Amino acid sequence: MLPLVLDTVSFAINGRTIIDRVSVEIGAGPRTVILGPNGAGKSVLMRLCHGLLRQTGGSIAWRGANGGRQRQAMVFQRPVMLRRSALANVIYGLKVAGFSRTERELRARDVLEVVGLANVAERPARVLSGGEQQRLALARAWALNPEVLFLDEPTANLDPGATRELETIISQINAGGTKIVMTTHNLGQAKRLGDEILFLHQGRLVERSPADRFFQQPMSAEAIAFIKGELPWS
């Protein structure tokens, strides 16, 4: 279904423009990190891409074969866990996506194993720790075998240890062939996980570069200020 092509996409609400004429093509392969300070519009842009919001201007299209919602998944900054076991949460996603009963159980056990939650599979999801819940959300999304996985600040509420665990799993998922599109306001995380950086500032896509170049020779004044820590980002 990739590439995802955004053509002068805008989003306004209550007369305020939140996303301002963003044009970009997101292709298969490298991990794309949408970087920017708080309030830049990263979450809104991601919701537009995932189809949870409708743009008020421009167009968003999946240009590849086999398009549609089926093959994309998203992990939210604050994931919502259903009141049932960790395993049942993963199975739920698979059921809604139309996987067969036997396949659901197998895949669910499988992904829980990979994210290191096999030992708490039967525990109610909502009593798991923040880090465990975020890994569970990742497992639930990944179990659907998406072509693209959107991650909205997946580690924003986690301690450094849990953050590292999650980043490792994200890299594994990417190595397995799933396209990662992730937002963060954290420079360190963007460096660790980003192959290419989309730098967003006040709703505008200010810069798009390979990660190395972005951090060594940022081109826009906003990116330079952000990297020097002159823009608020925490």
Add this chain to the structure above:
Amino acid sequence: MSKMNDLTSAFTQAFGLIGRLDTELLAIVGLSLEVSLTAVVLASALGLPIGAAIAVGRFRGRQPLIVVLNALMGLPPVVVGLMVYLLLSRAGPLGQLGILFTPAAMVVAQTILILPIVAALSRQVIEDAWHEYREQLRSLGAGPLTAAITLLWDTRFSLVTIVLAGFGRAAAEVGAVMIVGGNIDGVTRVMTTAIALETSKGDLPLALGLGVILLSLVLALNAAAYWVKEAAQRRYG
């Protein structure tokens, strides 16, 4: 002094009735439970899906519907009784059924009485959950029907307390069952109507005995509702 003695002896006799499982008392309690349990099952079978549909649905007239539903929670039982009486009376539109002054009519009246309670309160609970779940469920690809079913299941512990509240309201009301049941001895006499009658006749022991049982029932229901929620909160978060 003698008044005091009357009261003491009435209480003693009341507990005597309960203690030796007096058949008349048991029959009245049994019919009460039967009627109100049936009513709450029917009201829940209708009210919970209605609540979920209004919570998740987007349709014209939704807001007025919610306002009306909320207002109907305060329906006076005697008004419901009167309406059902008119429906079921010989000349009424459903007179052919011939169920006026039978337990079936009482079930109908109590179902109508508590349906708005179950629907309105569950609508509120499910809508609150919907705000939290909405994007996640949409992201996973759930349509409105799947979402409604998911929310019904995920709010199940709160819904149980709503259903118990509905049962409590049904078991404790007197006006509706009095009008459509007629308080016929051995046929349609339930706890509340019996208490009203026996008190007016001056037969305090039976009235008191039933009053004690009714009060215990309401207390037990509230304890159960509280306990279910607490236990669920601890276990499921």
